Each structure stands twice: as C-alpha cells, then as structure tokens.
Amino acid sequence: MTAVKELQEHFQTLHHIGHAAQYLSWDEAVIMPAGGGEARAKSLATLHKISHEMVTAPKVGELLESAKQEATSAWDQANLRVIERRWTRATALPVDLVVASSLASSRCEQSWRRNRRANNWEEVKPLLKEVLNLTKQKAEILGEKLALSPYDALLDGYEAELKRAYIDPIFKELSEFLPNFVNEVIANQRPHVSLKGEYPADRQMDLAKKLMLPLGFNFGRGRVDTSDHPFTCGDLWDTRITTRFGDDDFLESMYAVLHETGHALYQQGLPEDRYDQPVGGSLGMMIHESQSLFMEQQVCRSEGYLSYVLPILTESLGVDATDEKWSVTNFIRNVHYVEKGYIRVEADECTYPLHVILRYQLENSLFDDSLSIDDLPNAWNELMDRFFGLDTRGDFANGVMQDVHWYAGLFGYFPCYTLGALTAAQLYQAYTTTNSDAEAQFEAGNFESVLSWLRDNIHSKAQLTSGFDRIVEITGKPLTTAAFVAHVNQRYQT
Numbered sequence: 135m136t137a138v139k140e141l142q143e144h145f146q147t148l149h150h151i152g153h154a155a156q157y158l159s160w161d162e163a164v165i166m167p168a169g170g171g172e173a174r175a176k177s178l179a180t181l182h183k184i185s186h187e188m189v190t191a192p193k194v195g196e197l198l199e200s201a202k203q204e205a206t207s208a209w210d211q212a213n214l215r216v217i218e219r220r221w222t223r224a225t226a227l228p229v230d231l232v233v234a235s236s237l238a239s240s241r242c243e244q245s246w247r248r249n250r251r252a253n254n255w256e257e258v259k260p261l262l263k264e265v266l267n268l269t270k271q272k273a274e275i276l277g278e279k280l281a282l283s284p285y286d287a288l289l290d291g292y293e294a295e296l297k298r299a300y301i302d303p304i305f306k307e308l309s310e311f312l313p314n315f316v317n318e319v320i321a322n323q324r325p326h327v328s329l330k331g332e333y334p335a336d337r338q339m340d341l342a343k344k345l346m347l348p349l350g351f352n353f354g355r356g357r358v359d360t361s362d363h364p365f366t367c368g369d370l371w372d373t374r375i376t377t378r379f380g381d382d383d384f385l386e387s388m389y390a391v392l393h394e395t396g397h398a399l400y401q402q403g404l405p406e407d408r409y410d411q412p413v414g415g416s417l418g419m420m421i422h423e424s425q426s427l428f429m430e431q432q433v434c435r436s437e438g439y440l441s442y443v444l445p446i447l448t449e450s451l452g453v454d455a456t457d458e459k460w461s462v463t464n465f466i467r468n469v470h471y472v473e474k475g476y477i478r479v480e481a482d483e484c485t486y487p488l489h490v491i492l493r494y495q496l497e498n499s500l501f502d503d504s505l506s507i508d509d510l511p512n513a514w515n516e517l518m519d520r521f522f523g524l525d526t527r528g529d530f531a532n533g534v535m536q537d538v539h540w541y542a543g544l545f546g547y548f549p550c551y552t553l554g555a556l557t558a559a560q561l562y563q564a565y566t567t568t569n570s571d572a573e574a575q576f577e578a579g580n581f582e583s584v585l586s587w588l589r590d591n592i593h594s595k596a597q598l599t600s601g602f603d604r605i606v607e608i609t610g611k612p613l614t615t616a617a618f619v620a621h622v623n624q625r626y627q628t
Contacts (some may be wrong), residue, residue: 135257136198136201136204137197137198137200137201137204138201138204138205138210138214138569139219140197141194141197141198141201141213141214142213144188144191144193144194144197144410145410145411145412146410147188148185148188148189148413149409149410149411149412151181151184151185152185153369154181154240155178155181155182156367156368156369156453157367157368157372157374158174158177158181160177160367160368160374161174162174162178162240162244163247163279163361163362163363163365163376164359164361164376165359165362165382168232168244168248171240171244172241174240175236175237175240175241176237178236178240179236179237179240180232182233182236183229183232183233183236183431185240186224186227186231186232189220189221189224189225190221190224190225190229193295194217194221195221198214198217198218198221201214202214207599209408211430212413212597212598212599213411213412213413215413216412216413216415217412218596220282220412222279222345223276223279223280223291225279226276226278226279226280227272227275227276228275231268231275231511233273234268235268235269235543236353237540238261238264238265238268238543239265239542239543241261242258242261242262242264242541242542242543243538243541243542244258244266244505245258245261245541246258246538246542247362247537248539249371249535250362250530250535250536251533253529253530253531253535253562254530255511255530255535256476258535258541259507259508261328261385262507262540263507265541266500266507266540266545267541268543269288269543269545270284270501273285273287273288273501273545274455276288276290276291276497282297282395283298284501285298285497285498285502285546286298286502286543289301289544289546289549291546292418292419292420292546292547292550293417293420293421293550293553293601294418294600294601295417295600295602296418296420296549296550296553297362298498300391301494301549301553304552304553304556304613304614305412305487305491305494305552306614307615308487308488308491308552308615309488309491310485311615311619312488313488313521315484315622315623316472316474316484316485316488318627319472319484319560319627320472320473320474321625322627323383323467323470323471323472323626324467325467326464326467326468326471327458327459327464328468329384329385329459329460329464329465329468330382330383331382332381332382333379333382333384333451335360335379337450337451337452338379338384338387338388338451339358339360339379340450341384341388341446341447341451342358342377342387342388342391344446344450344558345360345388345391345392345395345443345446346358346375346391346395346398348398348579348581349392349395349429349433349585350399350402350581350582350585351373351395351398351399351402352373352402354371355370355371355372355373355402356368356373356374356375356398356402357374357375357536358374358375358376358377358379359374359375359376359393360376360378360379360396360542361376361377363376363378363479363537363538364377364378364390364391364393364394364479364540365378365394365428365538366394366397366398366401367536368401368405369401369404369409369415370401370402370403370404370409370510371409373398373401373402373440374390375392375394375395375398376394377390377391378390378453383480384447384451385468385469385621386479386480389430389434390479392429392430392434393426393427393429393430394426395426395429396425396426396427396428396430396507397422397425397426397485399429399585399588399593400422400425400426400588400592400593402415403585403588403589403592403593403594403596404416404593404596405594405596408596412597413596413597413598414596414597415596415597416596416597417596417600417601417604418548418550418599419547419554420550420552420553420554420557420603421502421554421557421592421601421604422550422599423550423551423553423554423557423558424553424554424555424557424558424561425553425554425558425588425592425593426554426560427551427554427555427557427558428561428562428588430557431483431558431559432558432559432561432562432621433562433576433581433584435469435470435483435625436572436573436576437466437573437577438572438574438575438576438577439572439576439577440462440465440466440469440524441462442576442577442578442579444460444462444465447459447465449619452482470625470626472484472485472626474486474521474522474523474524475522475524476518476522476524476526476529476532476533476536477532477536478490478493478536478537479537483555483621483622483625483626484622484626485522486551486552486555487552487555487586488521488522489519489521490548490549490551491552492514492517492518492521493548494548494549495513495517496510496513496517497548498543499513501545505589510529510534511526511527511533511534512527514526514533514534515533518533523543553613554616555618556589556613556614556615556617557605557613559617559618559620559621560605560606560609560611560613560614560616560617560618560620561591561592561609562603563609563617563620563621564608564609564610565584565587569583569584571582571586591604591608592604592608
C-alpha cells in the first residue's frame with residue numbers, strides 16, 4: 135500500500151469519528167435532557183482524545199514525508215497540505231490538555247444554556263475562567279510551535295494564515311467609516327410600520343422550511359430544529375441547522391434560518407468523492423461565514439428577493455396580506471431598518487461589524503492579560519456605550535452572555551464573521567459582473583444560477599486552495615473593504 139493510500143485510510147477513520155462527535159454535539163444542543171450533560175461531556179472528551187492520538191501517531195509524520203514524494207494530482211497534494219497542517223497543530227498539544235479543554239468547554243457551554251435564560255453571570259463565570267485558562271495554555275503552546283503570538287495561533291486555527299496584522303487595518307477602516315455612516319443612515323431612513331407581533335412557533339417553522347427549499351437546501355440530506363443559539367453542523371450527507379424563535383419578531387428567526395442555510399448549502403455542495411478526506415471539507419470560518427452571509431445579506435436582503443418572498447411569508451404566518459403594513463415597500467423598509475441594538479445575531483448589515491469589532495477588542499485584551507473575566511461585563515458595557523450608546527449593566531443575557539462562542543472555547547472565531555461579510559460582498563460583486571440580472575432572477579424565484587456559481591467557485595473546490603487564494607482566484611484581487619462599503623452605500627444611502 136502506498137503512503138498516500140495509507141494516510142487516506144487513516145484519515146477516513148478520523149473523519150468517521152469526527153462525524154459521530156458532531157452529532158453528539160448537535161444532540162446535546164437540541165434534544166439532550168439536562169441530566170445527560172456530564173456523561174455527554176465525557177463521551178465527547180473521549181472521542182476528542184481518540185482523534186488526537188490518531189492524528190499525532192508517530193506513523194503519520196513518517197507517512198507524510200513518504201507521501202509527498204508520491205502525490206502527483208492537485209487534489210492529493212492539497213490533501214497532504216491539509217493533513218500536515220492538522221498534524222502540525224495537533225502534535226504541539228499534549229493529550230491531557232486536549233481532554234481537559236474538551237471537558238471544560240462542554241461543561242461551560244451547558245452552564246451557559248441554563249444561566250443565560252436566568253441572567254446568571256456569577257454561576258457561569260468560574261467555568262468560563264477555566265475555559266479561558268485552558269485556551270490560553272493551548273494558544274501559548276501552539277504559538278511557540280508555529281512562531282506566532284498566542285492569539286494569532288488561535289486565529290490561524292479558524293482560517294489558515296489569519297493574523298492580527300491582517301485584521302487590524304481592515305477593522306480600523308471599518309471603525310472609522312461605520313459610526314458616522316450608521317448615524318447618517320438612521321437620520322435619513324424612511325419611516326415604516328413595524329411588523330412585530332405574535333407569530334406562533336409552528337408557523338415560523340413552516341416559513342423556515344419554505345425559505346430553505348427554493349434556495350437549494352436538500353431535505354433528503356438535512357433538517358432544521360431549534361436551539362438556544364442558531365448553528366449548522368454535519369457533512370454533505372446529513373446537514374443540520376437550528377434556529378430560535380423570537381417572541382414578537384419573525385425576522386429574527388427568518389434571517390437566522392437564511393444565514394444557516396448559506397452554511398448548509400456550502401456543506402451540501404462539497405465534493406462527494408472526497409467527503410471523507412480532510413481536503414474534501416470546507417475551508418476556514420472566514421469562507422464559511424462568507425457563504426452564510428452571501429445568502430443572508432447579499433441575496434436575501436435584496437429588493438428582488440424580498441418581493442419574491444413576501445407572499446410566501448404572509449401565507450405561512452397567516453396574516454392579512456391586504457393590510458398596507460404588508461406591502462412590499464413597508465416590508466423592505468422593515469428588513470432594511472438600521473438601529474443600534476444589543477444583539478449581534480439580530481443586527482443589521484451596517485451595525486453588525488461593530489458588534490464583531492467589540493468582541494475582537496475584548497478578546498485581544500483577554501489574551502494580553504489587560505482584562506480579566508471578572509472585569510469582562512464592565513469592559514463590554516464600556517464598548518457598547520462607545521459604539522452604540524447602550525447600557526448593558528446588569529443585563530448579562532443581552533450583554534456578555536448573549537453568544538455561545540466563548541463559553542464553548544471558541545476564542546478567535548469572531549473576526550471571521552466580519553471578514554466573511556467583506557468576502558461575501560466581494561464575491562457577490564464578482565457574481566453580478568457576469569449576472570447583471572441577479573435581482574430579476576431572485577424576484578422570479580430563480581436561485582439556480584447563483585447556487586450554481588457558488589457550487590462551481592467555492593463549494594466543489596473544498597480545500598483545494600487556501601481561503602485567501604480562493605478570493606483572489608474568483609475576484610481577481612485580495613480581500614478589501616471596498617466592495618462592502620460600496621454595497622452598504624448602494625443599499626442604504628440611495
């Protein structure tokens with residue numbers, strides 16, 4: 135057996151273990167009874183231990199060296215690149231730290247689910263301290279191995295080659311542009327009649343499925359459920375998304391569903407013949423978030439799409455479509471309404487990046503030890519006041535506890551959201567260059583062309599090249615803020 139083939143079989147087994155772990159995590163977030171938490175944390179930690187030991191097995195390094203001499207196809211060479219990256223990061227970390235981190239993150243995330251509803255920061259705080267402590271240990275070890283700062287080592291884990299030096303100038307541009315832009319939009323936006331009201335969860339779920347299907351979601355290989363925080367998991371054979379229903383605002387769930395559908399379409403569009411190899415998986419989270427935000431923001435907030443979806447929406451929600459507040463004009467004004475709010479996942483396109491920059495600044499402070507977990511709520515409130523003029527003192531559920539990421543150990547993830555939004559804008563600009571009738575297609579309910587373009591340019595390529603290289607290959611230039619700035623100016627200032 136060749137070294138290439140032996141590595142493929144080894145990582146095929148690892149894929150199947152990871153597949154099982156994903157659905158255990160899904161079950162934990164969606165339907166597991168609270169009493170199963172500790173047992174589930176141990177089960178997941180055991181699977182992570184087995185995976186870590188397999189990735190770091192001595193034979194993997196030996197096989198990599200031999201396989202490099204054998205691999206001739208672009209896909210095989212790319213598979214070795216992805217394997218070596220995973221192996222390099224894994225071999226830096228002791229297995230005991232991997233297990234401890236897995237257990238701590240599971241326990242903290244479970245506590246977050248219970249205590250966010252109760253606005254109980256004190257209960258979850260010591261668990262978050264432990265998660266941060268273990269994440270810092272991993273970051274320091276990885277940083278030393280990769281010749282990166284600890285925080286850069288975490289960023290690199292979510293998108294290969296991503297560093298603060300890349301993020302900082304981009305976020306600086308956005309920080310200088312967005313505050314005044316947001317104020318101008320708010321001052322000049324046209325009045326609208328609010329569509330908030332009571333919308334039963336079963337009607338919102340019916341709407342969710344009717345939104346997903348025409349975009350291309352394959353229900354033969356996927357499903358939608360509810361959870362405390364919307365997410366997507368799985369592979370191309372079994373892709374699962376979740377949403378949550380607002381008490382009085384169907385738009386919250388609607389756009390959570392459309393966001394997660396973008397993720398799911400990426401998963402379902404990955405190459406079938408390489409699904410069980412590392413190269414056959416999705417790129418990093420910057421690209422993954424670009425796919426969710428491409429659908430949510432670029433396609434599904436367009437006037438063409440909103441005109442198409444309104445009759446479907448009014449029928450599903452059981453409202454009087456002849457009421458003037460359900461006119462296309464008023465509906466568009468509701469969707470395009472810009473306001474300074476507390477919740478990131480409910481934020482409009484214009485204020486959303488500021489929510490991410492807030493989290494990025496706090497993460498940097500946590501990892502340079504200028505901020506402690508004890509002081510995190512106050513620091514959060516100071517930035518909320520600076521960016522949005524809002525006060526979160528005592529409101530932990532809508533402040534520092536609103537997102538699951540830190541409690542699940544996902545430090546370094548947040549920048550990928552805004553980089554994903556910029557990527558989505560730049561990709562959509564490239565798409566419309568050759569598809570100038572995109573809005574008309576959406577209004578007619580035709581999404582085959584845009585999905586086919588994404589399949590050809592992003593989904594089917596999996597990890598054949600890096601995320602940063604893929605952006606240049608598709609758009610002809612590196613990622614900048616230009617397309618995003620042009621997009622929000624066109625949509626919100628004209």
